[in-house]
Amino acid sequence: MTTASDKDRVLIFDTTLRDGEQSPGATMTHNEKLEIAGLLDDMGVDIIEAGFPIASEGDFHAVSEIATNSKNSVICGLARANFADIDRCWEAVKHAAKPRIHTFIGTSPLHRAIPNLTMDEMAQKIHETVSHARNLCDDIQWSPMDATRTEWDYLCRVVEIAIKAGATTINVPDTVGYTAPEESASLIRRLIETVPGADEVIFATHCHNDLGMATANALAAVAGGARQIECTINGLGERAGNTALEEVVMALKVRHDIMPWTTGVDSSKIMHISRRVATVSGFPVQFNKAIVGKNAFAHESGIHQDGMLKNKETFEIMRPEDVGLTGSSLPLGKHSGRAALRDKLKQLGHEVGDNQLRDIFIRFKELADRKKEVYDDDIVALVGATSDAGEDKLQIVSLKVLCGTGGPAEATLEMEIDGKEMIATEHGDGPVDASFKAVRALYPNKAHLQLYQVSAVTEGTDAQATVTVRLEEDGMIVTGQSADTDTVVASARAYVNALNRLAVRRQKTGPGADTREISYKDMH
Numbered sequence: 172m173t174t175a176s177d178k179d180r181v182l183i184f185d186t187t188l189r190d191g192e193q194s195p196g197a198t199m200t201h202n203e204k205l206e207i208a209g210l211l212d213d214m215g216v217d218i219i220e221a222g223f224p225i226a227s228e229g230d231f232h233a234v235s236e237i238a239t240n241s242k243n244s245v246i247c248g249l250a251r252a253n254f255a256d257i258d259r260c261w262e263a264v265k266h267a268a269k270p271r272i273h274t275f276i277g278t279s280p281l282h283r284a285i286p287n288l289t290m291d292e293m294a295q296k297i298h299e300t301v302s303h304a305r306n307l308c309d310d311i312q313w314s315p316m317d318a319t320r321t322e323w324d325y326l327c328r329v330v331e332i333a334i335k336a337g338a339t340t341i342n343v344p345d346t347v348g349y350t351a352p353e354e355s356a357s358l359i360r361r362l363i364e365t366v367p368g369a370d371e372v373i374f375a376t377h378c379h380n381d382l383g384m385a386t387a388n389a390l391a392a393v394a395g396g397a398r399q400i401e402c403t404i405n406g407l408g409e410r411a412g413n414t415a416l417e418e419v420v421m422a423l424k425v426r427h428d429i430m431p432w433t434t435g436v437d438s439s440k441i442m443h444i445s446r447r448v449a450t451v452s453g454f455p456v457q458f459n460k461a462i463v464g465k466n467a468f469a470h471e472s473g474i475h476q477d478g479m480l481k482n483k484e485t486f487e488i489m490r491p492e493d494v495g496l497t498g499s500s501l502p503l504g505k506h507s508g509r510a511a512l513r514d515k516l517k518q519l520g521h522e523v524g525d526n527q528l529r530d531i532f533i534r535f536k537e538l539a540d541r542k543k544e545v546y547d548d549d550i551v552a553l554v555g556a557t558s559d560a561g562e563d564k565l566q567i568v569s570l571k572v573l574c575g576t577g578g579p580a581e582a583t584l585e586m587e588i589d590g591k592e593m594i595a596t597e598h599g600d601g602p603v604d605a606s607f608k609a610v611r612a613l614y615p616n617k618a619h620l621q622l623y624q625v626s627a628v629t630e631g632t633d634a635q636a637t638v639t640v641r642l643e644e645d646g647m648i649v650t651g652q653s654a655d656t657d658t659v660v661a662s663a664r665a666y667v668n669a670l671n672r673l674a675v676r677r678q679k680t681g682p683g684a685d686t687r688e689i690s691y692k693d694m695h
């Protein structure tokens with residue numbers, strides 16, 4: 172069980188792998204989830220919400236493996252207010268040195284209407300389910316979903332029931348991002364003052380960012396007495412996302428003078444995990460995002476540069492090193508060998524297997540032939556564009572495109588599908604459209620394109636483009652990524668990467684499969 176031993180210590184509860192992954196299209200593979208959980212554990216996150224075990228076989232296996240591999244963090248799983256969910260959750264988290272069950276039910280009038288329970292019936296259900304969970308596990312978190320729109324008297328009543336039934340953490344979710352800082356602080360403060368037994372549990376704050384106030388609301392809740400912040404890396408999450416871990420951790424660090432609370436997170440690991448989450452979720456970080464955006468430490472205007480040269484503190488309230496942004500080290504070039512590349516990957520925090528190193532090296536050499544200098548961001552993009560998943564079903568052998576003014580573009584694509592080489596020529600409205608049509612001519616599929624996004628990795632016209640493609644097929648959503656100095660090649664590779672992921676999803680029935688039976692929409 173986790174307790175904040177000193178009164179100013181704030182526990183960090185990361186839900187990137189549960190509330191973050193719940194965001195449509197952010198689905199991660201089994202290995203990606205294990206990797207992110209390992210990084211969260213290493214950076215000092217107190218509690219990792221690893222998934223929703225009853226949602227699918229894939230979720231169950233991911234949570235149990237994360238639990239088995241855990242080192243210092245508490246491993247938590249989510250369960251609705253019923254015995255089957257709670258038992259399944261316990262089966263998955265019990266392998267952890269420090270397991271936690273997080274059970275919840277929607278308590279606001281709108282949420283109570285869905286299971287059609289009276290206030291009394293719901294109160295009874297809370298008593299029974301929390302007691303049941305506590306009989307399995309000593310560390311129980313309970314959440315009244317949509318707490319910020321729940322009637323005050325009823326909220327106090329159900330929180331008291333949950334505490335009496337054995338909950339050790341009471342989480343107060345602002346499920347729809349509706350609250351504001353003062354209200355957030357006062358809600359927690361009044362709950363602690365009013366509910367009998369409140370002093371024996373930890374109060375947690377769980378904010379969504381629909382009005383852009385998630386970080387402010389979470390910090391205000393801490394001022395009101397909460398000692399656990401629920402958050403995600405890059406603020407990943409449904410709709411406008413959740414409170415961003417990097418924002419609350421750095422706000423508490425930089426403004427310790429007015430917010431005298433501490434976390435156990437090693438902030439120098441923020442940048443690396445932010446990039447990995449952006450890559451594996453397929454949700455790029457907006458350029459001007461606080462702390463982890465590409466421009467967060469860039470000072471381009473003349474006045475700013477002048478000030479920065481005289482004294483860095485003129486415009487910088489924290490140092491780039493504090494979040495793990497090292498001054499850009501020497502770029503690699505076409506004469507750099509495999510050892511130098513492995514070394515660079517290590518410096519950048521990427522431990523890759525032999526297969527992936529081989530793939531990255533091939534792509535690095537191709538890139539170095541075209542680009543004089545290969546920067547750290549280029550290498551990070553190559554890591555994202557390759558994977559350790561082994562042999563892919565579809566592989567691009569070559570792509571030639573004819574395009575320009577005054578006519579449809581033509582793409583000739585050679586692909587290996589299950590080891591068999593095939594070729595097709597297709598026309599389209601521009602080179603990307605023609606290339607995607609050529610992929611579909613060789614590999615007919617009914618996947619629907621949900622997102623096509625291009626961003627430049629570094630500056631200059633010879634920069635690599637990172638392309639993200641999100642596909643949907645029969646409710647399954649996958650994201651593919653690739654990077655290349657040729658935007659059309661990167662696009663075709665990202666599309667093929669997404670199709671490979673879809674093929675794996677369709678086939679797998681064992682660990683890692685996403686045979687999701689319960690959708691996150693079905694939260695009651």
Ligand code: KIV
Pocket residue numbers: 190275314316317342344345346347377379
């Ligand atoms: O936002 C929310 O209410 C949740 C609960 C499941 C805690 O994510």
Ligand code: ZN
Pocket residue numbers: 190344346377379
């Ligand atoms: Zn949430």
